[in-house]
Amino acid sequence: MTNILEALAQNIIVDKEKCIFCGKCVEVCIVDNLRMKLAPCRQVCPLGLNCQGYAQLIARGEEAKALEVIGEDLPFPGILGRVCHHPCETECHRNKVDGSGVSLRVLKRYLADNYRLDIEQALPEKERPEKVAVIGGGPAGMMAAYTLRKKGYQVTIYEAGSRLGGMLTSCIPEFRLPGEVVLKETSVLAEMGVEVRYNTRVGQDVSLEEILEQHQAVILATGIPVSKKLGLPGEEAVNVYAALDYLKQAKDNTPNSTKDKTVLVIGGGNTAIDVAQTAYRLGAKEVRVVCLEDRGSMPAYPWEVADALEEGIIIENGWGPTSFVVEDGYVKSVEFQRCFAVLDEDGQFNPKFSPGEKQVFDADLVVVAVGQAMDTALDLGDIVVKNGFVLADAVTKQTSVDKVFAAGDVIAGPKSVADAMAMGREAAISVDRYLNDLPLAFDRNRLASCDLDFEVDFSKAKAIPRLQPPKLPGAERASFKELEQGITKEQAFLEAKRCLSCGEPYGKFRTCWSCLPCEVECPQEALYVKIPYLMR
CATH class of the missing domain: 3.30.70.20 (Alpha-Beta Plaits)
Known part of the structure; x- marks a missing residue:
């Protein structure tokens, strides 16, 4: 009114x-x-990216300026230009005109692939003496380190692996996110002056207590790097793999026995689909994914499920494993029972089965992809852990130890890369306030002073087909070349013109x-x- x-x-x-x-x-x-x-695209973006702004600048022929606009909130556009779950497109008002939102993720990738962010905008204006440790160099840790270093803090990342990126470089398949893209974009951290201590496992090579003594604040961003198990007899067989181990081996080009084998993947999330598409590229004779959920309820992104189906991967919905059939130390088949409900009335995971309805699938190789958990080898001392995750304030990300904050999957469970980066930035903002003795929770709702529900004039909008980025055709997919290809300047211009600028x-x-x-x-x-x- x-x-x-x-x-x-x-x-x-x-x-x-x-x-x-x-x-x-x-x-x-x-x-x-x-x-x-x-605009609704910006409302739902975990990072609050100015989607409308960069789309309009592309439409005006100002691509370099468009990348600058992205760079104000996101220093890793090439990464999210490939693996973002793009809720912005689902909420785009263009859906009301012709049924499909503007391809904002693809436009972001176009800018990242063809223009370069100016490092000058990331360099701190003033150095500060306080030291901040970031434990974990994945998406949340990367964004936390970037945000704090930009404010002038002396930032050190403690990374267990030999490169930054976490799952981005160790597990997400090369055909989905080339490692060279991650290495190129994470190099900004070194250019800014962030120190990275590679191959340093907290709890083994250095204790958390030592880190707390040497730094004025700490951000935990260790992720959940351990594959969960089914807990069924036979799971320890030679030819049964944990999903993350299987993906890491493929990423590192470690020889395995997938070629010409019948591969069975248990699980229905993004990791399961990554495993299935990886097995296809490694020469599997047949790849079958079996999961509890029906097709519409699978946790995996629908567009990735569609890619898997196009590659001939079989997906069996509504089945839960009951036993492994093992001979001479190898699984020969897996027995399943019909699952008719995954969640209970309260929305909690509590599968219901029909024991009388069975199905058996033969397999030469089985990969279990049923979730991930924290690394229990990490001794967190007085930091409270609840239900397998670090307990942190939902807004400030502060843990039970005042100077320790946490971000990413380690506090929230498996989330998208964009969500993890957003949490890393929020944790960094809290650290900055903590070190300046400012209220941590004050004015943290970025939407509070915005109008979110307003009328949009569709009278001049015309239906324009959505851009579908090209993908590798047919047999060319049986490789680790990037599946989705880039777009041209002309295609980017036409797609950006679809933006209603609401x-x-x-x-x-x-x-x-x-x-x-x-x-x-x-x-x-x-x-x-x-x-x-x-x-x-």
Whole structure:
């Protein structure tokens, strides 16, 4: 409902052909008059990326500027341009016009592949003496380290492996995310002055106690790097693999016995699909995925399931394993029973089975992909762990130990790469506040001062087919070449033009004092305040 003030004449004029929807004008409005009608893509992005801004800049032919806009919130656009789960596209208003959102993930990758972020925007303006340790160099740790180093802190990453990226470089298959992309984008951390101690396992090579003594704050971002087991007899057979071990071996080009074998993958998540598509590329004779969930409820992303089906991978839905049939130390087959419900009435994982309905699948090689857990070898001392995860405040990410914060899968369970990065940044913000003796939880809701529900004019919108990025054809998929290919400048331009540019800043309360900081600070000269000439 419009109040009396909102009914007054508007004197804030915004040129949407120039505006990049950065929100600077809203930030500097001293009378709290300006508000941002926040586009739905930006509302649901875990990182709050200015999707509308970079899409509009591509449509205007300003691609380098578009990458700068992304770089303000995300220093790893090539990574998320490939593996982001893109909730922005699901919520895009373009869906209401022609049934498909703007391909924002693909546009992000286009920018990352063809332009380079300026390292100067990441360098700290002022050095600070405080030392911060980040334990784990995966997505959450990378983003936490970047955010803190940009603020001038002396940051050290303790990484158990020989490279940064965590699952990005150790397990996500090369055909989905080339290792060279991760190495290129994570190199920004070294350029910024972040110290990385590789091959350093906390609890073995250095104790958590030592790290706490040497640093003013610590961020735990160790992830959940251990594959869960089914707990069935026979799981220890020679030809039964844990999913993460199988993927690591493939990533490291370690020889295995997949070629010409019948491979059975147990599980229905993204890791299971990664394993199945990897086995296909390693020359398996047949690959079959068996999971509890029905097709529509599989945790795996639908687009990755579709890719797997296109590659001839068989997916059996609604079956739970009951026993391994073992001969001479090798599994020969696995018996399953029908699963008719995965969750109970409270939404908790509690599968229900029909024991009378059985199915047996033969297998030369079995991979168990039923979830991941924390590394129990990591001694966390006084840090509270609950239900297998580090207990941390939902907003501030602070743990039971004041100077220790946590982020990523280690506190939330398996999440997307974008979610992990967002948590890493939130933990870093809390560390900055902690070291400056500021309230940790104050004003942490980025949506609080935005208008989230507003009318959008669809009258001029025309149906335009969504861009489908090219993929490797047929037999070429039987390799670890990148499956999805890049797009051209022309394709990017046409896809960006599909953006309805539905968000915008505006004078909500008509309480403008004509003080003009909004107009002066606008980086695009897109905002004009209507005031009497002599007053100006």
